[in-house]
Amino acid sequence: MKISFKLNSELVTVDVDPLQPLLTTLRDELHMQAAKQGCGEGECGSCSVIMNNLMVNTCLIPTIQAKGAALVTLEGLRDTPKGQLVINALLEAKGVQCGFCTPSMVLALYHLLDNRTYADITPTDKQIRQALAGNLCRCTGYGMIVEAAKIAAKLWGEV
Amino acid sequence: MDRVNIPFKWQEATGRSQFISDRHFDNLLEAKLFRSTCARAKILNITLPKLPSGYFVFGAKDVPGRNELPIVLSDWPVFASSEVRYLGEVILLLVGPDLKELDRLAKLIHVEYQQLTPAFTPQDSKQLIQGAIHNQDAIDDLKNVFDRHKLNKGDLAAGFSQAEHIFEESISTGYQEHMYLETQGMVGYHKDGKVVIEGSMQCPWYVHHCISTVLGSEDVRVIQTPTGGAFGGKEDYPDVLAGALCVAVQRLKQPIRLVLSRNEDIAFTTKRHPINFHYRTGVDSQGKIVAMDVKVDINAGAYLSLSGIVLQRAITTCTNVYDIPNATVEATAWATNTVPSGAFRGFGSPQTCFGIETHLNHIANKLGLDAAEFKRAHLLTTKSKTLTGADIFGDLVLEKMYAEICESSDYHAKVQAYRQQDRGANKLSGIGMALFQHGCGFAGDLEDTLVKAVVRLVKDDNDEIEIQVSNTDIGQGLSLTFCKIVADTLKRPLSSVRLAAVDTQHVPDSGPTVASRSIVIVGYLLEKAAEKLTDIWLGCTAQSVEQRYSKPDYHQWDQQAFKGNAYQATSYGINVVELEVDSATGVSEITGLWAIYDVGHVIDEAVFKGQIDGGFVQALGYGGLEVMTLDSEGRFQQTNMADYVIPTALDVPKIHSSVVDNPYQYGPQGAKGGGELTHNGGAAAYCAAIECAINHPINAIPVTPEVVCSLLYGKKSGLESMTQEEQGHENQL
Numbered sequence A: 001m002k003i004s005f006k007l008n009s010e011l012v013t014v015d016v017d018p019l020q021p022l023l024t025t026l027r028d029e030l031h032m033q034a035a036k037q038g039c040g041e042g043e044c045g046s047c048s049v050i051m052n053n054l055m056v057n058t059c060l061i062p063t064i065q066a067k068g069a070a071l072v073t074l075e076g077l078r079d080t081p082k083g084q085l086v087i088n089a090l091l092e093a094k095g096v097q098c099g100f101c102t103p104s105m106v107l108a109l110y111h112l113l114d115n116r117t118y119a120d121i122t123p124t125d126k127q128i129r130q131a132l133a134g135n136l137c138r139c140t141g142y143g144m145i146v147e148a149a150k151i152a153a154k155l156w157g158e159v
Numbered sequence B: 001m002d003r004v005n006i007p008f009k010w011q012e013a014t015g016r017s018q019f020i021s022d023r024h025f026d027n028l029l030e031a032k033l034f035r036s037t038c039a040r041a042k043i044l045n046i047t048l049p050k051l052p053s054g055y056f057v058f059g060a061k062d063v064p065g066r067n068e069l070p071i072v073l074s075d076w077p078v079f080a081s082s083e084v085r086y087l088g089e090v091i092l093l094l095v096g097p098d099l100k101e102l103d104r105l106a107k108l109i110h111v112e113y114q115q116l117t118p119a120f121t122p123q124d125s126k127q128l129i130q131g132a133i134h135n136q137d138a139i140d141d142l143k144n145v146f147d148r149h150k151l152n153k154g155d156l157a158a159g160f161s162q163a164e165h166i167f168e169e170s171i172s173t174g175y176q177e178h179m180y181l182e183t184q185g186m187v188g189y190h191k192d193g194k195v196v197i198e199g200s201m202q203c204p205w206y207v208h209h210c211i212s213t214v215l216g217s218e219d220v221r222v223i224q225t226p227t228g229g230a231f232g233g234k235e236d237y238p239d240v241l242a243g244a245l246c247v248a249v250q251r252l253k254q255p256i257r258l259v260l261s262r263n264e265d266i267a268f269t270t271k272r273h274p275i276n277f278h279y280r281t282g283v284d285s286q287g288k289i290v291a292m293d294v295k296v297d298i299n300a301g302a303y304l305s306l307s308g309i310v311l312q313r314a315i316t317t318c319t320n321v322y323d324i325p326n327a328t329v330e331a332t333a334w335a336t337n338t339v340p341s342g343a344f345r346g347f348g349s350p351q352t353c354f355g356i357e358t359h360l361n362h363i364a365n366k367l368g369l370d371a372a373e374f375k376r377a378h379l380l381t382t383k384s385k386t387l388t389g390a391d392i393f394g395d396l397v398l399e400k401m402y403a404e405i406c407e408s409s410d411y412h413a414k415v416q417a418y419r420q421q422d423r424g425a426n427k428l429s430g431i432g433m434a435l436f437q438h439g440c441g442f443a444g445d446l447e448d449t450l451v452k453a454v455v456r457l458v459k460d461d462n463d464e465i466e467i468q469v470s471n472t473d474i475g476q477g478l479s480l481t482f483c484k485i486v487a488d489t490l491k492r493p494l495s496s497v498r499l500a501a502v503d504t505q506h507v508p509d510s511g512p513t514v515a516s517r518s519i520v521i522v523g524y525l526l527e528k529a530a531e532k533l534t535d536i537w538l539g540c541t542a543q544s545v546e547q548r549y550s551k552p553d554y555h556q557w558d559q560q561a562f563k564g565n566a567y568q569a570t571s572y573g574i575n576v577v578e579l580e581v582d583s584a585t586g587v588s589e590i591t592g593l594w595a596i597y598d599v600g601h602v603i604d605e606a607v608f609k610g611q612i613d614g615g616f617v618q619a620l621g622y623g624g625l626e627v628m629t630l631d632s633e634g635r636f637q638q639t640n641m642a643d644y645v646i647p648t649a650l651d652v653p654k655i656h657s658s659v660v661d662n663p664y665q666y667g668p669q670g671a672k673g674g675g676e677l678t679h680n681g682g683a684a685a686y687c688a689a690i691e692c693a694i695n696h697p698i699n700a701i702p703v704t705p706e707v708v709c710s711l712l713y714g715k716k717s718g719l720e721s722m723t724q725e726e727q728g729h730e731n732q733l
Ligand code: FES
Pocket: A036, A037, A038, A039, A040, A041, A042, A043, A044, A045, A046, A047, A048, A057, A058, A059, A060
């Protein structure tokens, strides 16, 4: 079945089984491999992307559900100024260890910072941790990812 | 921002890093392992379905070399043929273009078993029901025993004769699943006459050795791909995948991919060893421990794997950071019909730390003493002898660390306050401390006699330097720390040094990435190599140097007597956990975490901070969340990430950590090992904090809300001293 959606601001059309997980479609058909499969069951968040401005687990979403939606993956974000800001902040805070969860963490941090009511107020630890709670990391213990959010928040208005 | 560090983890952070599932191979076939559905049985017959064209099945009879995985002992077969010893043991490998078709075919394979009664715990194993699983021909006492060690310091009987009180109790720890976020996986192919395996692994030379044994050929090559976490879990188990895969690759000469699903990874890969401890401790009238007798029973699972080495570490660290004048330890690794237990960050030490810290807390409480002060009175000092009778090398700074962490966490005032809190309150507060140590590098003299590490530095005519070692960056940041060591020694910019990809065709065998040996052993060799290169340096000329390991003079070990320096160096730490228990639900919220470490000298503070945070949080999961239990058939009851829960960002607060500088003479820039150390104390400190909050002794981890509730309201005795298997059984009833 032909399904069209916006991927990183470009219209794409895929011809796949409508029930195929969106993650498989993104990785195998569209070569967006930054999203990873960690569990395939909606628990780890490694496969998350931003869909219609929501963080979603693409391993659980049938491709048909993306019909007409706007999707942002790390491939689309990494070359934007704000995407780079988040990436640099994560690297500066040394919030990347094995890196398997990192693409999803970049998206989660970006999503948090981009959706603040007051963009000039740095989110609290609690808010950051809530925003990251759906994305598991087994390496870092999260502390430095939380730091990265604060580093990025401070510079957000400048880019 | 420091531009120099930008390349470090840049690939990962931008999603460009190619993990094994991200790599492209032309004409790729898929593979699937066919596994046993019984925990203990004889295989009577295997019936295969008719295979469609392009589909293949491989088993024991297809192995060209030896049907064994050469992990320490060669008892673990690549493909089971006459018997199976655990549920999930590999019997066959299916290969073909479509995974769904492989799944369908797997369902049509029929194995006829003659089932035997399995043993799942050391207690079962001792009973030898229907004969022994391992060592059938040995005398009874050694049947089902993979390994046993005894260790003696001082005179136990004389010690007990001075005792005024004797305390005796059992303490146990459960399984822990690594839950690296990238599951195990590899791809094999044929290139230039060699079987090449690429994949997620921490010890490529182990895999190299394994496939060359299985194929009976040296025409093999192994390449590590970016590895999405390992924590020990990718030390032994990649051999299981590679052993089976290489047989198919050699035959079909086409790329084949074998990646475990999460369910498969949880169900069948190695786990942290469950251990049962039994302590008998004598204390004299002055409150001094005069004797300690410890029995340690380790559930090794179906094959030896690394259990002998885990046992050595468990035994040599049994009295932790304390100077006990008279002590004996007897430890046994038992064969059972469970998934083989394997390496996991800490390698036996988190278990022994939990055991002794908890036992000492209980003694202090019974004597009406402050637990932390009681422990402090027994700390090793620079003048002490270790449990294995060696002098302490270098200065011990445990007292200083203790004073610092007590102050930063306000430990004593909080203990006082929480002792007097209203026990009927909705929220109960608690604080707990654990002290710990970790031997760096292999136990005994294995580094010298077995590993014999070699490192190489290769400089091109642009004066760019490549580090060639077999140690892998599995998240712990070696790719930066190694470069820093070399760049600093050479006084060259960091950007001129890079770490070669770990490919057994190109890098020398500098040993495995295990046992906290990467910095203290390999890092030191790199420092020495860089000094050599400095001495012969010719600008704009290609040069290379090699450096081999040699044992420092003070390091003495007698394997027969089990005496001497059990490790080349030892690192130390203290953790404090503060929390609040909801007395209605038993759920606890961690409100404060403090940590202090002596790892000699820290090479990169941020990289080590990453190890501190990651190790501590993983240990808190081990202590409070991560339950893994077996059902009556030997299958883990936890099957996915929804029912085996690891900490999320919300489960832990910020960690207040610090390090003391206490340079070690034979480490690079004075560094000792730190990666494993950070997992040793968290579970013990967590349990102590809960005990403090609910004022009840606990004898097993994980301390889940269910355990807390049953201690507060349920059967007052019993559950706290149950093993995990028993708890699981109890929950089922
Ligand atoms: S892979 Fe989708 S949540 Fe884990």
